[in-house]
Amino acid sequence: MKTSMLYLAxxxxxxxxxxxxxxxxxxxxSRILGDWKEVSWExxxxxxxxxxxxDFRITDHIKSQxxxxxxxxxxxxWSFGADESLHMSGKNxxxxxxxKLKGRGNVLKISGAEDQTEHYKIQELTPSRMVLHFNSDxxxxxxxxxxxxxxxxxxxxxEIQR
Amino acid sequence: xxKRYRDRTNRENIQLGALTAFSAGMVNVVSVxxxxxxxxxxxxxYAILAEEISKGNWYEVLVVGxxxxxxxxxxxxxxxxxINLNKSNAYLAHSLPIILEILCLLAVGTYIQFxxxxxxxxxxxxxxxxxxxxxxxxxxxxTVSNAAVKTTHLTGLTTDLGILASxxxxxxxxxxPELRDKMRLLxxxxxxxxxxxxxxGLIYLRVEYNVFYIVxxxxxxxxxxxxxxxxxxxxxxxxxxxxxxxxKNQAA
Numbered sequence: 501m502k503t504s505m506l507y508l509a510x511x512x513x514x515x516x517x518x519x520x521x522x523x524x525x526x527x528x529x530s531r532i533l534g535d536w537k538e539v540s541w542e543x544x545x546x547x548x549x550x551x552x553x554x555d556f557r558i559t560d561h562i563k564s565q566x567x568x569x570x571x572x573x574x575x576x577x578w579s580f581g582a583d584e585s586l587h588m589s590g591k592n593x594x595x596x597x598x599x600k601l602k603g604r605g606n607v608l609k610i611s612g613a614e615d616q617t618e619h620y621k622i623q624e625l626t627p628s629r630m631v632l633h634f635n636s637d638x639x640x641x642x643x644x645x646x647x648x649x650x651x652x653x654x655x656x657x658x659e660i661q662r
Numbered sequence: 663x664x665k666r667y668r669d670r671t672n673r674e675n676i677q678l679g680a681l682t683a684f685s686a687g688m689v690n691v692v693s694v695x696x697x698x699x700x701x702x703x704x705x706x707x708y709a710i711l712a713e714e715i716s717k718g719n720w721y722e723v724l725v726v727g728x729x730x731x732x733x734x735x736x737x738x739x740x741x742x743x744x745i746n747l748n749k750s751n752a753y754l755a756h757s758l759p760i761i762l763e764i765l766c767l768l769a770v771g772t773y774i775q776f777x778x779x780x781x782x783x784x785x786x787x788x789x790x791x792x793x794x795x796x797x798x799x800x801x802x803x804x805t806v807s808n809a810a811v812k813t814t815h816l817t818g819l820t821t822d823l824g825i826l827a828s829x830x831x832x833x834x835x836x837x838x839p840e841l842r843d844k845m846r847l848l849x850x851x852x853x854x855x856x857x858x859x860x861x862x863g864l865i866y867l868r869v870e871y872n873v874f875y876i877v878x879x880x881x882x883x884x885x886x887x888x889x890x891x892x893x894x895x896x897x898x899x900x901x902x903x904x905x906x907x908x909x910k911n912q913a914a
Contacts (some may be wrong), residue, residue, distance in 0.1 A: 518724065518728065521720075521724060522721070522724045522725075522728075525720050525721035525724060526721065527721050527782060527783075528721065528722070528782065529781070529782045529783075600780045600781070600782075601782040601785075602697060602698040602699075602780075602782075602785055603697065603698035603699045603785070604699065604710070604722050604725045604726055604786065605721075605722060605725075605782050606698075606722070607698040609780075619698075624717075625719075
């Protein structure tokens with residue numbers, strides 16, 4: 501009986517501490533809110549590890565080809581809203597879609613028009629920087645790394661309370 | 663199938679291992695498709711936990727740590743039921759973890775069907791419930807089979823298979839029946855797990871979240887089989903003196 505009570509007390513104490521800690525941490529769902537600006541598109545890895553002079557940067561031309569059929573095509577500023585709306589704007593165009601997070605907050609799902617859905621791996625998500633990876637379908641060097649900088653935090657009324 | 667015998671036969675272990683591994687494979691693949699998270703293998707979660715700690719992502723550390731703890735809690739609950747209820751009601755002791763697992767999976771399936779809005783909080787909660795369910799199942803199968811069957815522990819299974827395969831290069835080991843039995847058991851678990859995963863992937867395209875109900879049906883077969891055997895054995899021992907004598911002789 502004494503052992504059972506000890507087990508139960510330890511469990512309750514642990515659970516209380518766990519949820520108290522969890523409530524103090526901002527979730528990825530709140531960290532992603534706001535406006536993000538695309539800073540760079542790069543190849544995640546070089547073809548040949550001996551190729552020291554390999555240029556990881558992706559040119560605008562290749563970038564345009566890779567993204568041609570994607571929802572994110574020509575997007576430069578990504579605005580994540582608390583209502584799960586995603587507004588993407590470029591030099592000459594803008595479009596709206598929906599966003600959701602999956603897994604432990606490490607997968608960004610973007611849904612566009614006509615049931616088009618794309619998944620991006622969130623490699624890094626800090627208050628000021630976001631790095632997304634995705635597998636390009638084209639015969640280019642596999643994973644593309646997109647880096648963003650936060651240019652505007654979410655409005656107070658937009659912030660999600662976990 | 664889930665009753666704890668002092669001397670379980672390899673056939674019983676294969677039946678138990680194959681059915682539960684099939685359902686574990688299904689659950690794992692469906693969770694990856696819907697939630698982008700594994701729910702029946704914990705080794706990967708330990709690696710992710712270490713990665714998130716190194717990155718300083720404390721929210722993710724707590725989420726993944728919580729998932730691992732729920733798998734632990736599933737194993738704990740399963741064995742707790744067996745060791746506490748075994749004397750008073752052996753069938754209940756062994757079927758309770760599977761009943762709890764069915765309830766967890768039914769809850770997940772029903773929630774997805776009617777309420778799921780794909781928020782991160784919901785995803786984390788569903789994955790938690792599924793990891794707890796897989797812990798329950800793994801704990802029970804390991805307990806009743808004297809640790810011979812671990813349906814979601816494919817790392818250990820592949821290790822054992824590799825070791826056995828190398829042992830079978832020598833005739834003296836190849837001819838030992840217990841090692842051949844073990845090889846059959848491990849292969850049946852591996853094939854069932856993969857088959858379950860493939861089936862879930864294919865079925866999901868047609869029936870979506872209903873996969874969870876199909877998994878529950880498989881688990882019902884596991885507990886139903888034992889119930890049937892116990893009822894038949896009871897009936898025969900009460901009504902048929904010849905069978906009672908035979909059963910008595912078998913027990914001896």
